Amino acid sequence: MATTEKQKMASGVNGRCGGRLSLDNINPAVRRAEYAVRGELAVTAEVIRAELQDPEKRHKWPFDKIINCNIGNPQQLGQKPLSFLRQVSALVDCPELLDNKEAAALFPQDAMERAGELLASIGNVGAYSHSQGVPLIRKSVARFIHERDGHAASPETIFLTDGASTGVKNILQMLVTHPKVGFMIPIPQYPLYSATVTLIDGVAVPYYMDENSDWCLHVNDLQTQLDKARSEGTEVRALCVINPGNPTGNVLTHQNMKDILTLCARENLILLADEVYQTNVYYPSERPWYSFKRVLMDMGKEVEGVQLFSLHSISKGMVGECGRRGGYFEVTGVDPEVVKEFYKLASISLCPNVLGQVAVDVMVRPPKPGDTSYNTYMQEYQDVYDSLKRRSILIHEALNTMAGITCNRAQGAMYVFAKVDFPKSFLSHAESQCKSPDLIYALELLKATGVCVVPGSGFGQVQGTFHIRSTFLPPEDEFKAFVGRIETFHRDWWAKWSGK
Amino acid sequence: MSLTLKTLNPLLKATQYAVRGPIVQRAGQIDAELAAGTGNYPFKNIIYCNIGNPQSLKQKPLTFPREVLALLSAPHLLEKDLSSTFSPDAVARAKATLPKMGGTGAYTNSAGYDWARQSVADYITKRDNANSGKDLGAADKNSIFLTNGASPAVQYMLQALIDGPTSGIMTPIPQYPLYSATISLMNGGLVPYYMDESKGWALTVEDLTSSYDAAVAKGITPKALVVINPGNPTGTILSLEVIQEVLKWARAKKVMVLADEVYQENIYAADKKFHSFREALLGLGAPYANEVQLASMHTTSKGIHGECGRRGGYAELINVPADVMPDFIKLPSINLCPNVGGQIMVDLMLNPPQPGDASYESYTAEYNAIFEALKRRAVLSVRELNAIPGIHTQTVEGAMYAFPSLKVPKAFEEEAAKAGKPADTHWCSLLLEQYGVVVVPGSGFGQREGTYHFRTTILPPEDQLVDCVDRIKKFQTGIIEKYGPLEA
Numbered sequence: 001m002a003t004t005e006k007q008k009m010a011s012g013v014n015g016r017c018g019g020r021l022s023l024d025n026i027n028p029a030v031r032r033a034e035y036a037v038r039g040e041l042a043v044t045a046e047v048i049r050a051e052l053q054d055p056e057k058r059h060k061w062p063f064d065k066i067i068n069c070n071i072g073n074p075q076q077l078g079q080k081p082l083s084f085l086r087q088v089s090a091l092v093d094c095p096e097l098l099d100n101k102e103a104a105a106l107f108p109q110d111a112m113e114r115a116g117e118l119l120a121s122i123g124n125v126g127a128y129s130h131s132q133g134v135p136l137i138r139k140s141v142a143r144f145i146h147e148r149d150g151h152a153a154s155p156e157t158i159f160l161t162d163g164a165s166t167g168v169k170n171i172l173q174m175l176v177t178h179p180k181v182g183f184m185i186p187i188p189q190y191p192l193y194s195a196t197v198t199l200i201d202g203v204a205v206p207y208y209m210d211e212n213s214d215w216c217l218h219v220n221d222l223q224t225q226l227d228k229a230r231s232e233g234t235e236v237r238a239l240c241v242i243n244p245g246n247p248t249g250n251v252l253t254h255q256n257m258k259d260i261l262t263l264c265a266r267e268n269l270i271l272l273a274d275e276v277y278q279t280n281v282y283y284p285s286e287r288p289w290y291s292f293k294r295v296l297m298d299m300g301k302e303v304e305g306v307q308l309f310s311l312h313s314i315s316k317g318m319v320g321e322c323g324r325r326g327g328y329f330e331v332t333g334v335d336p337e338v339v340k341e342f343y344k345l346a347s348i349s350l351c352p353n354v355l356g357q358v359a360v361d362v363m364v365r366p367p368k369p370g371d372t373s374y375n376t377y378m379q380e381y382q383d384v385y386d387s388l389k390r391r392s393i394l395i396h397e398a399l400n401t402m403a404g405i406t407c408n409r410a411q412g413a414m415y416v417f418a419k420v421d422f423p424k425s426f427l428s429h430a431e432s433q434c435k436s437p438d439l440i441y442a443l444e445l446l447k448a449t450g451v452c453v454v455p456g457s458g459f460g461q462v463q464g465t466f467h468i469r470s471t472f473l474p475p476e477d478e479f480k481a482f483v484g485r486i487e488t489f490h491r492d493w494w495a496k497w498s499g500k
Numbered sequence: 501m502s503l504t505l506k507t508l509n510p511l512l513k514a515t516q517y518a519v520r521g522p523i524v525q526r527a528g529q530i531d532a533e534l535a536a537g538t539g540n541y542p543f544k545n546i547i548y549c550n551i552g553n554p555q556s557l558k559q560k561p562l563t564f565p566r567e568v569l570a571l572l573s574a575p576h577l578l579e580k581d582l583s584s585t586f587s588p589d590a591v592a593r594a595k596a597t598l599p600k601m602g603g604t605g606a607y608t609n610s611a612g613y614d615w616a617r618q619s620v621a622d623y624i625t626k627r628d629n630a631n632s633g634k635d636l637g638a639a640d641k642n643s644i645f646l647t648n649g650a651s652p653a654v655q656y657m658l659q660a661l662i663d664g665p666t667s668g669i670m671t672p673i674p675q676y677p678l679y680s681a682t683i684s685l686m687n688g689g690l691v692p693y694y695m696d697e698s699k700g701w702a703l704t705v706e707d708l709t710s711s712y713d714a715a716v717a718k719g720i721t722p723k724a725l726v727v728i729n730p731g732n733p734t735g736t737i738l739s740l741e742v743i744q745e746v747l748k749w750a751r752a753k754k755v756m757v758l759a760d761e762v763y764q765e766n767i768y769a770a771d772k773k774f775h776s777f778r779e780a781l782l783g784l785g786a787p788y789a790n791e792v793q794l795a796s797m798h799t800t801s802k803g804i805h806g807e808c809g810r811r812g813g814y815a816e817l818i819n820v821p822a823d824v825m826p827d828f829i830k831l832p833s834i835n836l837c838p839n840v841g842g843q844i845m846v847d848l849m850l851n852p853p854q855p856g857d858a859s860y861e862s863y864t865a866e867y868n869a870i871f872e873a874l875k876r877r878a879v880l881s882v883r884e885l886n887a888i889p890g891i892h893t894q895t896v897e898g899a900m901y902a903f904p905s906l907k908v909p910k911a912f913e914e915e916a917a918k919a920g921k922p923a924d925t926h927w928c929s930l931l932l933e934q935y936g937v938v939v940v941p942g943s944g945f946g947q948r949e950g951t952y953h954f955r956t957t958i959l960p961p962e963d964q965l966v967d968c969v970d971r972i973k974k975f976q977t978g979i980i981e982k983y984g985p986l987e988a
Binding site: 038323 | 663678823838839
């Protein structure tokens with residue numbers, strides 16, 4: 001661009017140019033990014049929710065509340081928090097309670113001990129902690145990883161974060177060295193990945209999960225997509241895998257994981273393993289879950305040199321503490337000098353919120369047998385797990401009875417990703433509206449029933465197929481009614497469109 | 501391509517954040533050795549003066565907000581008799597807040613709870629009407645979003661504004677290095693503007709214009725102007741007149757103003773008052789009030805609450821077109837929502853106990869004690885630092901820092917140059933190794949070429965602060981003895 005052009009722009013001679021933030025000069029990467037989980041459906045749901053609270057407007061709608069099935073937000077739908085975690089959290093905020101005799105009647109002994117132990121290390125939860133996270137809590141995480149996998153972990157390579165999402169963003173951002181850096185992401189995927197890749201000006205390289213084989217991952221397909229991207233000049237650096245899957249709910253087989261690691265070793269790909277649903281595994285004998293770290297370490301020399309980032313979170317599992325924003329990632333196989341750079345990046349934001357870190361500690365270091373809270377904790381935990389599993393089956397069965405809908409069972413996580421074979425007439429209608437048919441369907445479902453799901457186009461899907469993602473989080477005592485609403489809507493809707 | 505130092509994002513490698521940089525990390529190592537009894541240093545303890553982290557230096561949290569937060573963490577307690585453990589108004593506040601939360605562990609709206617945003621809007625309205633003595637109208641909750649501390653708000657703003665190195669962000673020199681680090685990471689163009697140290701870090705539009713013109717000549721389009729008020733590290737409080745001059749200038753140049761106002765409760769100078777950029781802008785009326793784009797940031801980390809680890813804060817946007825908002829709000833949406841404890845803390849900070857409430861007197865007493873202690877230490881720091889040869893600081897009118905200029909002997913400068921470091925970095929390193937005091941070199945904040953500074957907080961408890969300044973005095977005296985007299 002000629003200097004005079006640059007100067008013109010800068011001095012505002014062109015009117016709309018110059019500094020002010022507007023639609024035509026907001027960072028174009030921000031304009032391109034999409035995040036459907038809180039996209040059009042969610043926004044529309046909020047508008048309706050506000051109208052439902054307005055006595056003048058609520059009669060517009062044939063339902064009295066919105067049921068949010070668009071987001072994995074268990075406690076919004078009545079899932080109870082784990083008591084021990086909340087007791088420890090209250091105590092670290094009010095340390096005076098630890099010396100107060102009356103308080104001892106309100107809190108179990110082990111919660112008070114844990115709070116005391118944490119405070120001795122943290123000092124005060126109101127202070128910025130170490131930018132990587134409180135050292136004691138990182139030790140807890142390292143011990144947890146070691147016990148889970150049978151391989152040692154170091155607190156020095158663990159980074160606590162405000163939820164796992166922050167970790168994903170930081171990791172992917174650090175791999176960008178030029179505009180043609182590629183990141184392999186599953187189709188369908190949790191759109192944090194596609195949105196982040198867009199924001200960092202990376203290239204998304206899709207690989208396809210196989211709907212017809214229970215959402216399994218074919219390593220041949222990975223190879224094909226990798227080769228294709230490379231032939232197009234993309235430098236593919238990383239492979240993102242979500243296990244258990246979101247939205248697919250699949251749990252990778254052990255062989256699958258070995259094949260993935262072998263590919264990473266051979267093709268020099270960094271592996272980012274999103275493992276936030278690792279405790280939402282509903283068929284552990286049939287389809288056990290392993291961490292990528294464990295499989296990597298077990299394989300040893302065979303896959304030497306593979307670099308791995310493993311993420312976990314307090315938002316999912318039975319803990320479900322989404323609003324607290326807590327999580328961590330572990331770095332494996334990366335030069336300590338690079339880990340220092342990650343520290344530097346973390347330090348700019350100072351530290352993850354301390355109560356979120358405390359929740360991580362409780363998640364990875366729950367009460368043990370013999371502890372005062374052990375029985376309560378295990379009971380609460382088991383109750384949530386059993387209920388999630390029951391609901392996963394209920395929704396799977398119900399969806400599969402609906403015309404045109406097929407749905408794989410959820411082996412893990414909190415979602416079903418149901419395929420909808422829309423009638424031809426509807427597909428034409430959608431085309432004439434220039435909207436994805438699953439989006440139109442989801443909006444109509446919302447406006448008829450108050451149920452908010454996310455259209456498959458938000459996650460990516462094989463061209464020409466359409467899906468909706470729903471959570472199975474509505475509370476059990478309302479679950480049948482919730483499923484019933486969808487059934488009723490769909491029956492009428494289907495009759496309308498398939499008759500044309 | 502495997503991840504190595506060579507293949508790491510070069511923008512990260514180029515980025516620095518001195519507040520927790522190499523000197524501070526070295527202090528951590530020394531501290532660990534002291535704790536383990538393995539180190540051999542000429543001091544018994546480290547005094548950390550590198551970071552505005554009051555509760556790590558024994559500042560107590562305010563009781564009332566902590567009680568409410570604890571009750572909201574463990575709401576089952578609200579069914580019990582809490583009369584001997586929690587104050588009744590904390591119980592009442594928790595009971596009133598609980599139904600508004602939709603599940604205490606759930607993700608919230610990405611911009612934060614609606615009611616918390618309204619709380620912020622009400623506070624802003626009240627504050628600016630009171631400070632101006634006028635009715636400036638009500639702040640709009642839809643233009644407010646809560647964040648995990650003020651830092652993410654800054655990062656979102658910069659991400660929206662920066663589209664490559666020709667996107668200029670005017671940044672004060674010296675500045676809090678969140679700005680320089682973020683601009684560097686996002687590959688933006690940092691456009692420095694200088695404040696006049698000799699006039700108490702005065703800010704003039706002439707300085708803004710010369711900096712703006714220099715950027716344009718290089719092909720950079722300044723898109724935004726960052727102003728930190730009260731200043732970090734400068735400690736200066738801008739007058740209403742200067743703020744209005746800056747806003748008029750911003751309108752003429754069509755730049756957005758990013759007003760970092762996180763220290764708005766740390767006002768120590770008797771003759772200075774805080775006026776928000778919003779107050780100044782709305783006070784100017786048309787055409788400025790309708791045209792100048794403004795983002796104003798606040799936090800729970802500073803002020804009197806000092807709840808750094810909570811990560812609570814917000815930004816208010818003014819005159820940002822409605823059609824930009826859906827794109828802009830994507831950024832916080834991808835991270836889902838700011839942490840709930842931080843959001844509650846924002847509400848508690850802006851809606852403290854009122855006269856008649858059970859905690860009002862104790863809250864006010866705690867608040868005033870902390871405020872007075874900060875004010876005393878602001879005065880003490882300046883007085884004691886200015887008694888040290890070669891060290892001179894401007895008045896600490898507000899915030900939490902002193903940013904003294906530093907003179908060192910020529911031979912010391914040469915030694916630093918040989919070691920490949922700026923002289924102030926070398927000085928701060930040796931201060932740590934020899935006296936156990938951690939401050940941050942001026943080069944970490946930016947300074948005029950050929951000058952040196954360091955930033956120290958005023959936060960250690962009074963007796964420690966006295967010890968700290970005494971150590972600095974001994975160190976500097978020793979430097980002068982060893983390396984020769986200071987030039988006039």
